[in-house]
Amino acid sequence: MEFTSSQGEQRYAALVRVAAETVVGLDFDGVLAPIVDDPSAAHIHPDAGEVLVGLGAQVLAVAVITGRPARQALDLGGLEEVGTAMGDAGKDLYLFGQYGNERWSSTNRRVIGPRPPHGLASFEGELPRVLRRVDAGEAYVEDKGLAVAVHTRRLPDAEAAFARLLPELEALAARHDLVVEPGRSVIEVRSPGSHKGTAVRTIVEELDAGGFLFAGDDLGDLEAFEAVRQLGDDGMPTLLVASSSDEENALVGLADVVVPGPAGVLTLLRQLTEDAASLRA
Known part of the structure; x- marks a missing residue:
């Protein structure tokens, strides 16, 4: 992983210290799953399930926040199985689909969402x-x-x-x-009104989180970046991660850490898991 500044390194260290109170928010496409020509074939990285379960043992919760329909992300990511494994360890996996308009969790395994927007x-x-x-x-x-x-x-x-x-x-x-x-x-x-920033603020409030990491890859994650930046300005330990590629670098200038695609995201999450476990040992 590549920190964009010394402040980024300091933010990472501060987040490790509050890992047990931290929510890790992750986009799906470009972060957990590689970008492919056929959206219906964007399966999660083969190592992601194991990494998320290990991470879940060290943090407050993991939340996948995506523009995809919730059911589609669950199926492509095998996230119901991941949620079961996390639940067995006493932790929760959350999924916010369609920019937060739909919700699912490993505790309440029913997708909840509104009617299609007028127009x-x-x-x-x-x-x-x-x-x-x-x-x-x-x-x-x-x-x-x-x-x-x-x-x-x-x-x-x-x-x-x-x-x-x-x-x-x-x-x-x-x-x-x-x-x-x-x-x-x-x-x-x-429809207007709901975006990934709203999902970030919702889960922070519901879980009374003490830290937040968000990883995204394109302009659809900008509102989530802005929400997490505001949390940091208000005193919460935060970390913004840009999953970059040759095709998309829109968030690099806003991030604390830049990693190369889904494989890089998973490397960062493994490091966070290890560092948090070492600190608690």
Whole structure:
């Protein structure tokens, strides 16, 4: 892992000292699972389950905070099995899906979420015409139930298609009282109000956390970064981790630690687990 400053090293050391009171928040894609062309094939890193269970023994809780539907993340990550193993050790795994609109935990194993937002069906009805107009008719459209994600990764020039689509989808979303969340070769449209920063603050309040680590990889994690930074400004030990790649480095300038993709995230979590255990020994 690479600290971005001496302050980052100090923040890590402070977090280790309060590990037993710390919540570790993790995005799914790009953090626990590698980015792939087919979102339905983004399975969790093969070592992640073991690492999360070991980490869970040293921290207050682990929370996966993702834009994916909760059930999809559970299945792709094998997270129900991870939650069972953590529960056997007396700790909890939390999952916030669709930017916090859906919730699941290893204690309450039912996905809880609201109805689809008003205007989403009308947005979807108009979407094909907009895609054709900007020569992106072959973009992959993912219906998430509470949101719609338009993926440009499979198109011949993904970056150019993304740039053409973004302003068009922002305008269409605004007409239907929806918001746009740009990510890594994906533009997601959903209801306003809930985002990953809200999920961070919710779990901190519910668990009375004394520390927070969040690892993210793209602009969809910006609100979570901002929420954790505010917690740090208020005196809580925090650590911001950017999972970087050749394709996406949007969070590097905001992070305390930069790691190379999911494998790097897991290396950091193993180190945190070891350091926290040594301090408690």
